[in-house]
Amino acid sequence: MSSLAGGVTALDVRPDGALLVWGHQQGHLYVWDLERGAVVALRLQRSTSHIVAARFSPNSAYLATALVEDGVVLIWDGQRALPITCIECGSEVLDVAWNEDSTVIAT
Numbered sequence: 001m002s003s004l005a006g007g008v009t010a011l012d013v014r015p016d017g018a019l020l021v022w023g024h025q026q027g028h029l030y031v032w033d034l035e036r037g038a039v040v041a042l043r044l045q046r047s048t049s050h051i052v053a054a055r056f057s058p059n060s061a062y063l064a065t066a067l068v069e070d071g072v073v074l075i076w077d078g079q080r081a082l083p084i085t086c087i088e089c090g091s092e093v094l095d096v097a098w099n100e101d102s103t104v105i106a107t
Contacts, residue, residue, distance in 0.1 A: 010065070013056070023054045025050045027049055041080070043081060050068060052094055053095045058098055062084070063076040064096045068093060071089045
């Protein structure tokens with residue numbers, strides 16, 4: 001992790017404690033397996049926008065990331081960090097939050 005130029009801009013731990021996710025100033029998404037102590041997924045974004053929020057859903061099934069300048073929220077599979085969908089918000093997104101049963105996301 002010491003080779004990361006720029007800096008971490010978003011951080012969250014999956015509710016079951018298995019994974020740590022962080023967004024990077026360069027727009028990359030890293031997923032760290034806490035038991036193995038290793039990066040298990042690295043997603044390189046095709047954007048110059050940095051990730052300002054990364055939030056696992058309460059049921060651990062999903063991960064939402066917000067890209068500030070692009071005005072989008074990306075929804076990922078919470079187990080494998082594979083992209084599911086992109087939500088266009090139309091303006092800068094500064095944070096994301098899930099409801100208790102993981103069915104609604106707010107920006």
